[in-house]
Amino acid sequence: xxxxxxxxxxQSVFEANDRAADxxxxxLRHQGTFLLNVMxxxxxxxxxxxxxxxxxxxxxxxxxxxEADIDSDVDARTIQQTGVPCVQLHTGGMCHLDAGxxxxxxxxxxxxxxxxxxxxxxxxxxxxxxxxDEMELxxxxxxxxxxxxxxxxxxxxxxxxxxxxxxxxxxxxKYPLMFEVCDLVLVNKIDVLPYFDFSLERLEQNVKLRNxxxxxxxxxxxxxxxxxxxxxxxxDRVHAWRA
Amino acid sequence: xxxxxxxxxxQSVFEANDRAADxxxxxLRHQGTFLLNVMxxxxxxxxxxxxxxxxxxxxxxxxxxxEADIDSDVDARTIQQTGVPCVQLHTGGMCHLDAGxxxxxxxxxxxxxxxxxxxxxxxxxxxxxxxxDEMELxxxxxxxxxxxxxxxxxxxxxxxxxxxxxxxxxxxxKYPLMFEVCDLVLVNKIDVLPYFDFSLERLEQNVKLRNxxxxxxxxxxxxxxxxxxxxxxxxDRVHAWRA
Numbered sequence: 001x002x003x004x005x006x007x008x009x010x011q012s013v014f015e016a017n018d019r020a021a022d023x024x025x026x027x028l029r030h031q032g033t034f035l036l037n038v039m040x041x042x043x044x045x046x047x048x049x050x051x052x053x054x055x056x057x058x059x060x061x062x063x064x065x066x067e068a069d070i071d072s073d074v075d076a077r078t079i080q081q082t083g084v085p086c087v088q089l090h091t092g093g094m095c096h097l098d099a100g101x102x103x104x105x106x107x108x109x110x111x112x113x114x115x116x117x118x119x120x121x122x123x124x125x126x127x128x129x130x131x132x133d134e135m136e137l138x139x140x141x142x143x144x145x146x147x148x149x150x151x152x153x154x155x156x157x158x159x160x161x162x163x164x165x166x167x168x169x170x171x172x173x174k175y176p177l178m179f180e181v182c183d184l185v186l187v188n189k190i191d192v193l194p195y196f197d198f199s200l201e202r203l204e205q206n207v208k209l210r211n212x213x214x215x216x217x218x219x220x221x222x223x224x225x226x227x228x229x230x231x232x233x234x235x236d237r238v239h240a241w242r243a
Numbered sequence: 244x245x246x247x248x249x250x251x252x253x254q255s256v257f258e259a260n261d262r263a264a265d266x267x268x269x270x271l272r273h274q275g276t277f278l279l280n281v282m283x284x285x286x287x288x289x290x291x292x293x294x295x296x297x298x299x300x301x302x303x304x305x306x307x308x309x310e311a312d313i314d315s316d317v318d319a320r321t322i323q324q325t326g327v328p329c330v331q332l333h334t335g336g337m338c339h340l341d342a343g344x345x346x347x348x349x350x351x352x353x354x355x356x357x358x359x360x361x362x363x364x365x366x367x368x369x370x371x372x373x374x375x376d377e378m379e380l381x382x383x384x385x386x387x388x389x390x391x392x393x394x395x396x397x398x399x400x401x402x403x404x405x406x407x408x409x410x411x412x413x414x415x416x417k418y419p420l421m422f423e424v425c426d427l428v429l430v431n432k433i434d435v436l437p438y439f440d441f442s443l444e445r446l447e448q449n450v451k452l453r454n455x456x457x458x459x460x461x462x463x464x465x466x467x468x469x470x471x472x473x474x475x476x477x478x479d480r481v482h483a484w485r486a
Contacts (some may be wrong), residue, residue, distance in 0.1 A: 070390060072416045145388055146285045146387065148339035164409075
């Protein structure tokens with residue numbers, strides 16, 4: 001085998017957008033909107049997971065979706081079929097969302113909701129006794145990418161990553177920042193575990209190396225397996241945010 | 244369904260590195276080295292594909308590998324087991340390689356080969372009658388990412404993308420630039436086609452929309468299925484580059 005040579009390449013500096021993100025997060029907390037930043041590789045199942053989640057929870061929570069893609073409207077059309085307000089964001093080639101782009105998206109969503117005369121009914125259900133004309137839960141489906149989205153704080157209330165079984169259980173070692181910034185890792189496509197060399201135990205060890213606090217929930221968004229634990233996590237977080 | 248709202252977000256400007264890439268490509272052509280830029284999502288099978296390819300071709304071509312990752316040396320250790328020279332590049336958080344980073348990697352690889360007293364034997368096999376102490380084929384395994392690597396010309400002789408079946412056949416619609424810049428798309432993990440809603444016909448249609456010239460080869464890097472067509476493509480390209 002011999003020596004392994006490792007070269008540290010010079011790193012470009014990304015413009016900090018932390019202050020803008022903190023401001024946006026504070027506004028969202030004030031208006032009682034839980035914004036969840038959903039990140040993953042391309043094809044890990046973000047849209048399928050969100051569609052099923054919306055179908056399960058849309059009678060419990062006022063939900064809307066910001067759907068970010070470099071191009072196309074494939075995912076927004078899928079989400080739109082669930083009946084919740086959804087706006088497609090095109091990043092114009094950009095590989096991530098930052099706080100400024102997220103704010104543009106939220107403004108566009110608010111305008112869309114007003115124009116379509118959609119009335120959030122949080123006041124009727126009075127989850128926390130606080131009437132509001134704002135959404136309770138907005139999913140921000142980030143660009144499919146395990147790298148760049150993790151580097152830019154969007155201003156979201158929480159971050160989750162979806163890792164699918166076919167991608168392999170070594171991903172937290174190779175994309176460490178993504179797993180460091182996440183509050184929750186959904187391990188999707190567990191229905192195909194028999195066909196891949198993927199160990200949930202190894203995955204958990206690799207995640208914990210990077211982020212001992214991260215919750216890990218195995219799911220299959222197409223069959224529904226494990227989804228209840230994820231719904232419970234989500235509802236708890238929304239209520240805690242609005243408390 | 245109603246109207247679908249689509250918002251075009253403002254695009255940041257990436258620094259052009261086209262001139263540096265063209266210069267590097269010209270040098271590589273002069274020294275008879277075919278540099279292949281290998282791109283994919285995380286977990287699509289870049290390293291497995293390269294390992295098997297090296298095992299199949301290392302008695303026909305002098306091969307070396309530049310292994311780029313944000314962090315870790317998992318992939319370089321795997322490649323090292325094939326016995327060919329391999330240098331691990333750490334991008335320090337960067338989501339892609341540009342021409343300058345690639346040049347740093349090639350310089351480090353050349354130094355590593357010299358220090359390890361590895362002697363390329365192109366002259367002995369005389370593929371094109373031209374004795375050389377340079378590698379004939381260098382794989383540049385880019386960062387696992389379907390977005391940013393496509394935006395930066397590395398100076399490589401050719402670009403390929405590996406798309407794996409579990410990612411879905413709609414990826415060319417959502418990550419168009421990746422498929423526009425590729426000469427070849429390897430569709431990997433075709434052994435699990437029965438378990439996923441993936442159509443090779445739809446994939447081909449979606450690729451052709453973006454890039455009518457792209458060659459598409461279905462493979463399974465773990466079982467070896469379809470790999471001969473890929474080896475033939477690769478050997479042809481190396482010979483043409485060195486002619």
